[in-house]
Amino acid sequence: MKPSVRTSVLMLYVLLICVEISSQNISPRKLEQIKAEVAGYKDIAKSIINHAVYGSAQNRSYERLALFVDTIGNRISGSDNLQNAIKYMYKALQDDKLQNVSVEAVKIPHWERGKESAMMVQPRRKNLAILGLGGSVGTPAEGITAEVIVVSSFDELHRRAEEAKGKIVVYNQPFVSYGETVQYRSRGASEAAKVGAVASLIRSIASFSINSPHTGWQYYENGVQKIPTACITVEDAELMARLASRGVKIVVNLYMGAVQHPDADSFNTVAEIVGSKYPEQVVIVSGHLDSWDVGQGAMDDGGGAFISWEALSLIKDLGLRPKRTIRLVLWTGEEQGGVGASQYYDMHKKDISNMDLVMEADSGTFMPLGMQFSGRPQARAIMSDIMQLMEPINITKLYDNADGTDISFWMEAGVPGASLLDDISKYFWFHHSEGDTMTVQNPIWMNLCAAIWTVVAYVVADLEEMLPR
DSSP states (O other), X not given: OOHHHHHHHHHHHHXXXXXXXXXXXXXXXXXXXXXXXXXXXXXHHHHHHIIIIISTTTTHHHHXXXXXXXXXXXXXXXXXXXXXXXXXXXXXXXXXXXXXXXXXXXXXXXXXXXXXXXXXXXXXXXXXXXXXXXTOOOOOTTXXXXXXXXXXXXXXXXXXXXXXXXXXXXXXXXXXXXXXXXXXXXXXXXXHHHTTOSEEEEEOSOSSOSSOOOOXXXXXXXXXXOOOEEEEOHHHHHHHHHHHHTTOOOEEEEEEOOEEEEEEXXXXXXXXXXXXXXXXXXXXXXXXXXXXXXXXXXXXXXXXXXXXXXXXXXXXXXXXXXXEEEEEEEESSGGGTSXXXXXXXXXXXXXXXXXXXXXXXXXXXXXXXXXXXXXOHHHHHHHHHHHGGXXXXXXXXXXXXXXXXXXXXXXXXXXXXXEEEEOOTTHHHHTTSTTOSGGXXXXXXXXXXXXXXXXXXXXXXXXXXXXXX
C-alpha cells in the first residue's frame, strides 16, 4: 500500500472511531431530556405493575412454572427431559401468540451420572449421601475403596501432599460465599489428583444443609489425571473432619457409574414482540431452561425463565408495542458454563451494534430487592431513573454489577447488562439439590419479579434512543 493511501485509510479509521465515540456520549442536556422521557412512563409502569401484581395476570408465571416442572421434571443438558422441555416451551410460546417463535440449534454436553453410592466402612459402616459432579469420570466397576484424608483448604492439601497419595481427599472447606467457595467444587478433583489422590469428595457448596448433597459442574485441568469426584453433605464432611481430628482412620468405598457421552443436539428457544420503529434493535430478556438432574429445577432457573416469558405476555396483554424488539431467549446448557449462550453470541455478534440491553434472571425469584446493572455511568443514570418507576411496589434500587453466565459474553463486548437482584439468603439451601422444587417458589414474589422485569424491558425498548455504551 502506498504511503498516501495508507495515510488516507488511517485518517478514515480515526474518523470512524471518533464518530463512534461521539455517538455514544450524551451531553448533560440530552441526558436530562432522556430522564424526562423516562418520567413520562409512570402511568404505563403502573399499569404493568397492576396487571402483574393485582390484576388478571396475578400468579400466572407461578402457575405456568408449576405446570411445566410438574410435567417435565428436571432437565439436565443432553437429556430427553431437556428435549421435551424445549418442545413444550416452543408450543407454549406459540399458543401465547408471541411473534417469531423459533429454536436455534446448538451443541451441548451430555453427561450422565448413572448409579452412584458411597459407604464409610471404617471406623463404622455409614451410608454417605452423594451427588456426582458434572463431567466426572466413573469409578472402576468394583468401585474405589481407600483411606480418607480430610483437608479444609487447598493450602492444607498441598502441605500434606505426601499423605494424600493413594487416598480419597475429603474437602471440608467452610462456606464463605458461593463465588469464593465454589472453587473447591470446580477445581477440587484436579488439585487432589496432582498430589496422587484416587478420588475427591467435596463438602457441598451450601450455606445450610439438612443432609442434602448439592451437585454442579466441575472442570478437569488439562494434563492432570481425571479422578472421580462427587459432593457429600455438610454433615458428613464435618463428621469425617471430627473423626480425623481424633486420629481415627477413615475408609470409604465409592462407586460412580458416570459416563460422558458425545455432545448432544439442542436448542435455544426464542420468541419476540417485534419493535414498531426500530425492529432491528433488541432488548433481550432471558433465563435458562436446562437444570441439574435433581429436584425440579424450579428455582434454578425455572423462575427466571418464566418471568422472562411473562414479560412478553404482560406487554402483549396490555396492547403495548415498544419501538424496539423485545426478544425472549431461553438458554440451553447454562449449567455447563453457558454453552448454548456462547454459541448464540457467536451466531449473533455481527448484530452487536443493535443490541440495546441484555437481561438475565438466574438467582432465583425470591422477594426482589432491585436490579443490578453493568454499563456506562450515563446508562446507569437512565436505568436508575427507570427503577424509580417501581415506586408503587417500593422496589427502586439499582445496584452495580449485573450477573449472568449467559449474558456475560455480550457484557464483555460492551453491551449494557441487567440482572434481577432478590433476597438470596436461602438460595444456596436448595441450589443444585433435590430441594429445588416448586415448594421453594412463592407466587407473590414471582408477581413482583415479573413486574420489575417487564417495566425495565419495556421502557428501555421504547425509549427514543438506545442506552449509551
